[in-house]
Amino acid sequence: MTDLNETAPPPAGFGVRTARPSIQTGLHRKLPPLVIRGTTLSHLSRTVEVEIIPRLVMAHGNAVQQAVPSPMPADDGGVAGFAELVLGTENHRAADLIQSYRDRGVPLQTIYLNLMVPAARHLRHLWMNDEWDFADVTLALWRMQQLLRDFSPAFCADAGVKSAGLRALLTAGPDEKHDIAHMMFGLVLAGEFFRRDGWDTWIEPDPAGAAFIETIRTQWFDVVEFFASNDKKLDDLATSIRTIRRESSNRNIGVMVCGPAFTERPELVLLVGGDAVVSDFSHEALQAQNVVNLLTERR
Numbered sequence: 001m002t003d004l005n006e007t008a009p010p011p012a013g014f015g016v017r018t019a020r021p022s023i024q025t026g027l028h029r030k031l032p033p034l035v036i037r038g039t040t041l042s043h044l045s046r047t048v049e050v051e052i053i054p055r056l057v058m059a060h061g062n063a064v065q066q067a068v069p070s071p072m073p074a075d076d077g078g079v080a081g082f083a084e085l086v087l088g089t090e091n092h093r094a095a096d097l098i099q100s101y102r103d104r105g106v107p108l109q110t111i112y113l114n115l116m117v118p119a120a121r122h123l124r125h126l127w128m129n130d131e132w133d134f135a136d137v138t139l140a141l142w143r144m145q146q147l148l149r150d151f152s153p154a155f156c157a158d159a160g161v162k163s164a165g166l167r168a169l170l171t172a173g174p175d176e177k178h179d180i181a182h183m184m185f186g187l188v189l190a191g192e193f194f195r196r197d198g199w200d201t202w203i204e205p206d207p208a209g210a211a212f213i214e215t216i217r218t219q220w221f222d223v224v225e226f227f228a229s230n231d232k233k234l235d236d237l238a239t240s241i242r243t244i245r246r247e248s249s250n251r252n253i254g255v256m257v258c259g260p261a262f263t264e265r266p267e268l269v270l271l272v273g274g275d276a277v278v279s280d281f282s283h284e285a286l287q288a289q290n291v292v293n294l295l296t297e298r299r
Contacts, residue, residue, distance in 0.1 A: 079119050079122055082094065082097065082115055082116070082119045083119045083122045083123050083126070085097060086119070086140040086141075086144055086147075087136060087137075087139075087140045091143055094143065094144075094147060095147060095150060098111055098115075101115075108151055108154060109282055112189060112192075112281070113280075113281060113282065116144060116147070116189070117189070117281075120141060120144060120182060120185050123137050123140050123141055124137070124179070124182045137181065138180075138181040141181035141182055141184070141185050142181055145184060145185050145188045148188050148192055149188075152192060152195070155192055156192075156195060156196050163198045164198035164199050165198075166200070166222045166223075166288070166289070166292065167199065167200040167219075167220060167221045168191075168194050168200070168202070168221065168222065168223050168224070168288060169203075169204060169216065169223070170187045170190055170194075170201060170202065170203045170204075170225050171187070171212065171224065171225070171226055171227070172205050172206070172207060172226065172227050172228075173226050173228030173229070173233060173236075173240075173259070173261070174207065174208065174233045174236035174240060175232075175236065179229050180205070182229065183205070184203075184205060186227045186258070187227055188203070189281060190225060190227070190258065190278070190281060190284060193284055193285060194284065194285050194288070196285075197286075198285075199285055199288070202215070202219070202221070207226070208240075213243070213247060216244055216247050216248050216249070217248070217249060220249055220250055221250060222250065222253070222288070222292050223254035223256055223288045223292065224244055224248075224254070224256070225255075225257070225258060225284070225288075226240070226255070226256070226257045226259075227257075227259045228257060228258075228259040228261035228262065229259050229261060230260065230261050231261040231265070234268065234271060234272055237257075237272045238272040238273050241255050241272055241274060245273075252295040253295075254275050254276070254288065254291035254292055254294075254295050255273070255274040255275050256275060256276045256277070256278055256287065256288060257269055257272065257274045257276075257277055257278070258284070262277045262278075266279065275291045275294075275295070276288075
């Protein structure tokens with residue numbers, strides 16, 4: 001566990017493999033486990049209809065229902081200008097810029113998605129193209145994490161948070177240590193959107209560590225979300241997901257994936273054995289709720 005975790009104290013009985021009470025919100029079609037090997041052609045047709053297509057719909061998210069974010073002001077240097085601020089040593093300047101947007105009526109959600117997320121990608125690009133060194137970019141991304149923490153009370157207050165009674169475990173894909181700062185920014189941002197929607201969140205950045213397995217065995221989580229920056233380790237990710245399903249105290253745990261590896265090819269969620277792709281941070285809690293509902297009804 002890291003000091004980034006801000007979860008409510010676990011209810012009595014955590015660590016005991018008991019069934020979570022059924023959550024009856026929303027109607028979702030039952031989906032049996034995805035099994036194709038050894039089936040006949042007629043069975044394969046049925047499989048595509050009732051299993052693969054619904055999962056692909058979940059993988060792409062509820063795009064038709066997503067609201068268009070408010071536009072960012074066109075001044076202040078944009079994404080590259082914000083990246084320059086967090087690369088500098090005067091930490092307050094980036095916070096002052098965010099506050100100036102808020103003063104002009106721009107919601108924090110828009111600032112996060114339209115300014116900070118692209119800035120994080122820009123910083124990663126600067127490092128990968130040797131325009132800035134690893135240490136400088138890492139410090140800038142850690143400063144962006146701190147900005148998320150600083151504005152967290154206001155972000156949650158904007159939504160009037162009410163507890164959903166659900167918990168999410170956020171972690172990295174296998175072998176992401178080389179890109180730890182970018183990955184951690186993504187996990188902390190995901191955690192902010194979950195918390196805004198009333199979820200408890202827990203961050204374990206190393207899914208291969210003993211602490212991760214101990215956590216998944218002894219704590220109850222409704223979903224686990226993996227952040228993968230590339231598609232080079234999909235076999236290892238699939239192995240991690242199988243381990244979670246085998247070891248979790250919640251035998252019906254949902255598995256979500258996010259990050260650049262799945263942005264252009266969300267259908268890869270089927271290959272790794274996940275349940276949904278996070279297509280939009282602002283809707284991930286809704287996607288997670290849909291996964292929980294679907295898996296609850298499958299029991």
